[in-house]
Amino acid sequence: MNTQCKEITPYLNRYQDGEVDEDLRQKIQTHLAQCPDCTLELQLLDQVTTVVKNLSEIEPQLNFTAQVMSQIKEKEQPRWFALPSLPSLAYSIVFIVFCILGLLLNPQMKTPKIEAVPVVNAADYADYPTLLAESQQLNLIEIQDKTIEMVYNGEHK
Amino acid sequence: MTEEQFEYSDDDIVRSVREGYTRNFEILIDRYKKKIVNFIHKMISDYDEAQSLAQDTFIKVYQSIPKYQSMDNFQSFIFTVAKNITLNYIKKQKRIQFFSSFLSPAEENKHFQTKDTQHALMEKKQQEEIISTAIKNLNENQRLALILKVYLDFSYQKIEEITGWSIPKIETLISRAKTNLKTQVNIMTNSNPKEKMQEKPSKNVLKRRVA
Numbered sequence: 001m002n003t004q005c006k007e008i009t010p011y012l013n014r015y016q017d018g019e020v021d022e023d024l025r026q027k028i029q030t031h032l033a034q035c036p037d038c039t040l041e042l043q044l045l046d047q048v049t050t051v052v053k054n055l056s057e058i059e060p061q062l063n064f065t066a067q068v069m070s071q072i073k074e075k076e077q078p079r080w081f082a083l084p085s086l087p088s089l090a091y092s093i094v095f096i097v098f099c100i101l102g103l104l105l106n107p108q109m110k111t112p113k114i115e116a117v118p119v120v121n122a123a124d125y126a127d128y129p130t131l132l133a134e135s136q137q138l139n140l141i142e143i144q145d146k147t148i149e150m151v152y153n154g155e156h157k
Numbered sequence: 158m159t160e161e162q163f164e165y166s167d168d169d170i171v172r173s174v175r176e177g178y179t180r181n182f183e184i185l186i187d188r189y190k191k192k193i194v195n196f197i198h199k200m201i202s203d204y205d206e207a208q209s210l211a212q213d214t215f216i217k218v219y220q221s222i223p224k225y226q227s228m229d230n231f232q233s234f235i236f237t238v239a240k241n242i243t244l245n246y247i248k249k250q251k252r253i254q255f256f257s258s259f260l261s262p263a264e265e266n267k268h269f270q271t272k273d274t275q276h277a278l279m280e281k282k283q284q285e286e287i288i289s290t291a292i293k294n295l296n297e298n299q300r301l302a303l304i305l306k307v308y309l310d311f312s313y314q315k316i317e318e319i320t321g322w323s324i325p326k327i328e329t330l331i332s333r334a335k336t337n338l339k340t341q342v343n344i345m346t347n348s349n350p351k352e353k354m355q356e357k358p359s360k361n362v363l364k365r366r367v368a
């Protein structure tokens with residue numbers, strides 16, 4: 001390898017890629033014409049690129065374009081304006097009706113139970129007979145009396 | 158130029174798509190699908206994934222049309238999108254491979270050994286398989302640079318637009334890729350069995366892969 005080879009070799013790749021200016025291209029060509037070493041080196045590079053270029057190609061799938069276009073259309077649909085389908089609309093209405101009914105019925109159903117608990121507290125009614133007499137005097141409703149009695153018995157058995 | 162030969166430029170079509178003629182995007186798909194599918198296929202060597210990632214590329218390009226600056230560089234634009242999608246896929250696959258390598262570390266070795274023994278009876282298809290394997294074993298930057306230059310015949314400047322790499326870096330990557338492939342190609346073209354035995358290039362390939 002002579003000094004000119006050392007000068008040329010680093011540019012062989014660029015030369016092969018067609019990425020050297022005209023001056024350098026001519027310089028390299030002149031050198032290649034008289035240097036078997038660099039010519040061989042270039043041939044090796046050519047073999048590589050030929051093999052890569054000749055790798056067999058694959059074809060896009062038959063419906064490639066149609067598939068892409070349909071996916072694009074799908075993504076473009078402004079969903080927030082679209083009406084929901086009939087079954088899901090029916091389900092939504094049924095669901096909403098149940099919610100409203102639940103809200104309306106719930107307080108009425110729970111009211112007696114909720115009120116009974118704070119009123120009846122066993123610790124507060126240790127003196128049951130006096131209390132019973134008082135509550136009878138006060139004309140408290142029967143259901144409260146019965147509850148008080150049950151709690152009292154549970155505590156003092 | 159006669160009227161029959163007249164073809165709308167990429168930018169003309171992009172403009173029409175932007176104006177609402179969305180069906181014209183089909184022209185761009187038909188114009189580029191083969192190159193995009195093959196570019197991705199050569200990067201990842203997986204037929205089904207190449208088809209699907211190529212479709213993703215066109216969908217992404219369509220969605221990015223409002224952002225695209227018409228400067229007669231639609232080709233760079235579409236290949237940039239394809240490159241990003243492909244490199245993301247490779248990154249994901251590497252993570253999966255990293256974890257699955259704990260489960261079955263011996264599998265790849267076997268694969269390479271069978272290839273070695275087949276050297277004696279190489280037909281074109283087997284040659285191709287070897288060179289594809291060699292390309293697959295390049296690191297992805299070298300592979301990307303090589304495919305853009307050699308397969309797609311892009312200029313360094315175009316590759317710079319697509320990858321964002323400097324021209325010296327591009328040149329180095331291509332040069333290294335070619336050097337790495339030289340050994341493989343050499344074995345295929347000069348069929349001297351003694352040389353083959355001595356060089357065992359697939360072992361080097363394996364070491365590089367591990368490192």
Ligand SMILES: [Zn+2]
Nearest residue numbers: 005035037038
């Ligand atoms: Zn020389």
